Amino acid sequence: MSHKICQIPLLLILLTLTAALAIGGFVSPVAAQKPTSVLGEECARVYENGIDKQANIRAALIRSGCGLEEAVPAAALTDMGPTNPTRMAGGPNDAPLNVNTITGTETYPKVTQSESMVWGNGSVIVVSYNDSSSAPGNYSGVSVSTDGGSTFTRLLPSPFANGHGTNYGDPIVVYNGRLNTWFAGDMATSCGRQGVGLWTSINGVTWTPGACAHNGNFDDRESLWVDNNPASPYFGRMYISWNDYAAGQRIYVTYSDNGNTWSAPVQLSTTFIRNVQLTGSTGTDGTVFVVGMDEGGSAMSNRTNIMYRSTNGGAAWTQVVMGSPFAPPGQAGCGYFARIAPIWRHMGWGQPGVGPSGVVHYAYAGRGVNPGDLGDIYYTRSIDNGSTWSTPIVLNTDQAMGGTREQWMPSLSVTAEGQVQVAWYDRRNTTDGQNYEYWGIQSPDNGESWLQDAPISNVLIAQPEQPDSSVQSCYAGDYNYHSAYEGTSYMTWTDGRNAISGHSQQDVYFAQVQQSGPTGGILQGRVTDASSGSPLVGARVRAIGAIERSALSGSDGGYLLRLPADSYTVTASAFGRLPLTMESVLITEEGTTIQNFLLVMAPSHRISGMVVSSLTGEPIANAEVRILDTPLPSARTTADGVYAFPTVPDGTYNIQASPPSSARCIGAQTQEVYFDADVVVDFWLDSRVDAFGYSCDDAIDFNWIPGDTLLPLIGDDASLPQALPFPFTFYGSVYSTIHVSTNGNGNFLAPNTAYVNQCLPSAGALRGMVAPLWDDLFVGSGRIWTKVDGEAPNRLFIIEWRDVTFYSAQGVATFEIILEEGTAAITFQYNRTDISGDGRGATVGIQDQAGAVGLQYSCNEPVLIVGRAIKFFLAR
Secondary structure (H helix, E strand, O other), rough: OOOOOOOHHHHHHHHHHOOOOEEEEEEOOOOOOOOOEEEEEEEHOOOOOOOOOOOHHHHHHHHHHOOOOOOOOOOOOOOOOEEEEEEEOOOOOOOOEEOOOOOOOOOOOOOOOOHHHHHHHHEEEEEEEEEEEOOEOOEEEEEEOOOOOOEEOOOOOHHHHHHOOOEEOOOOOEEEOOOEEEEEEEEEEEOOEEEEEEEEOOOOOOOOEEEEEOOOOOEHHHEEEEEEOOOOOOOOOOOEEEEEEEOOEOOOOOOOOOOOOOOOOEOOOOOOOEEEEEEEOOOOOOOOOEEEEEOOOOOOEEEEEEEEEOOOOOOOEEEEOOOOOOOOOOEEOOOOEEEOOEEEOOOOOOEEEEEOOEEEEEEEEOOOOOOOOOOOOEEEEEEEOOOOOOOOOOOHHHHHHOOOOOOEEEEEEOOOOEEEEEEEEEEEOOOOOOOOEEEEEEEOOOOOOOOOOOOOOOEEEOOOOOOOOOOOOOOOOOOOEEEOOOOOOEEEEEEEOOOOOOOOOOOOEEEEEEEOOOEEEEEEEEEEEOOOOEOOOEEEEEEEEOOOOEEEOOOOOEEEEEEEEEEEEEEEEOOOOOOEEEEEEEOOOEEEEEEEEOOEEOOEEEHHHHHHHHOOOOOOOOOEEOOOOOOOEEEOOOOEEEEEEEEEOOOOEEEEEEEEOOOEOOOOOOEEEEOOOOOEEEEEHHHHHHHHOOOEEEEEEEEEEOOOOOOOEEEEOOOOEEEEEEEEOOOOOOEEEEEEEEEOOEOOOOOOOOOOOOOOOOOOOOOEEEEEEEOOOOOOOOOOEEEEEOOOOEEEEEEEEEEEEEEEOOOOEEEEEEEOOOOOOOOEEEEEEEEHHHHHEEEEEEEEOOOOOEEEEEOEEEEOOOEEEEEEEOOO
16 A cells, blocks of 8 residues: 655665676676575566565565665655645635644655555544654654543554564554454554554554565555444454465455454455455444455556455455546556555545445545546445446546646545545645645435535645655555544545645644434436437536535436536536526425436537558558547547548547557547537647647658677666767757766766666656667677767767676567767667567667657667667757
């Protein structure tokens, strides 16, 4: 659960020594500067053991030590500077009391507290979280309130620092009503190398080391829930779920009735499915649920939510796919994981909850509905105990108003009476693109209808930094597990409003919301096709009156809105149909108003055309043409570059043509088109161009030029300055020297032997760089050669990496850079691409001197083949 990556500055200095020794006339790095194992794990087996996907701190140490993730010193982290919190007008002033759970002395930069779970019993509320103040020996903290949440005290030193070896965090905490005991847990080294260790307490203040719930070598992202209903057949049973990367990366569950003896692990998934969260019924049936996510294999792959259900106390489980795959929130930039800029690592995970009558709820994050929106909050529910799931709806109401600011990382809790609370991070009111609020929304009737969303935080929160060098820089907590006690919802979140030493930093804040029963009235009905009577799925019904709310129709065409008593103007619209508006629709207190809609088909016509390359004038086959912001499936061009949409409702659309993935130097083009008759829309796709003016062309002829002068450069992570035979202009500056690295790149600024590649552009990547194959390479039996070819003023300078291998992967590569005197163009050519030589773990491209502008051809993609040539040139 904790996507933190601890940095070990001393270890990394030893791992990345740039000093070199002259051996036999060749420049070679100090021998054995990179270990073959870290914390007892072989670097060569990182991917085999799924360490690249694990979210815990120990796995992060291994990745960092093995060179798969580069350490970022605290001084290099983004400094947002201190920002005074701003109270917002018109809403947040009515937000609940915000309480900082982080008390006691803080010493900068060890001030990172985030990723939390909250649980309450009576007047005692316990918040457990990741805390870097005593890292690297302990990454867990806990704060306790004994006055119902009005104040909190952080327990110092952390009671979880003792009893189970090194504590790597991943907080879990519950109160067991049958045992009258608190249970908390984290990932710990004494429970196997990486297992689940527990602590117990009678009062939430004094804690004692407990059992190991599971002894594991590679446990990750555990979750905990307890059945506290005395009428349940499993009253007092506790359940823990986790991913076991030592057992096929699958999800497992263990359970216990006393907290001392835990069952043998029960397997839930057959492959890697991310363990998201565990929950269960508050009723008398004792059903338990685990939500998992199929992440699709990478940061930006489509996701699929999956539910596992047990009706016999955890002994056996069934799997249910919760809906169709969906596009993820955020963007690439945190290794395997996606992120919300600047440092929120998030894959769309959410939290489930269970209400009465077999109603199961789940909130999660996905790609925003509106163009350019990186995240919306989605909600789906099951009314048959998890067997089938509703069409997801969007909970953040700014989406219906055209908002494009991101919302992310939702949490959910449900009272025993069925009052649902969902909360999330929200930037709809941001003033600088990074500060944010914490928002929430309530359903008073078990998810049937939703009230207006509103801020929970009472200030506009400054984006916190992550200044602790013992913690991965791309981190602000991966989840906040919320809970409800009686009629109150408890919420925690990462908050940056408090500056220490002039830096906004991560605290854990708490708020509680008293839930209430339904008010106002219900507006409901069905939206159907006027000609066939068939239900219209996904039609939007919008009501404007005392408030403005909207809902989408479900699979039966039905919709439902809870609204304050008033008269409303209600409009139903659906793609391909003419909208229909009903005036003066009356909503009464505790009443139900039925308003059905029959929508008529809109006039439609044909859109067709061609997609052509402006570089070659040739048609582009297999290009994708999309009519944006519509449910219409995309069209693919034929071998002649022709596409067609036979029937499109009349109107104004943005139509986008994109090249196939194989045409990596050609950009997309979007045209706004209005039509009320058949129309032809052709696209001439230009080269991709970065902000400085560089473009690329990978359709040029391959013309291999072997080097003829051997460079004295061998081994691992070495660099050598090479004088250029002519002045060379790169991103507006003229250079006479290039620093050649064994790691498949040349640098015009300074020697740099970084072996962890990063996608471009990035300030954290090498600057002033040309990279035909930036990877962790090894120059052993292979060599690096140069050559000067031609006559002034049209000479070529070639740098050839010939038969080089990879430090911790299989493969051999031969490739070269060609610098052109007359045009200042740069060409990459590839003459051998065995296994990893195809670019699957490398960056290919160029980047300017500031790390702000670059043109990337590929990043960790197997796209390089023998005979490929890529030219980078100034297009303007």
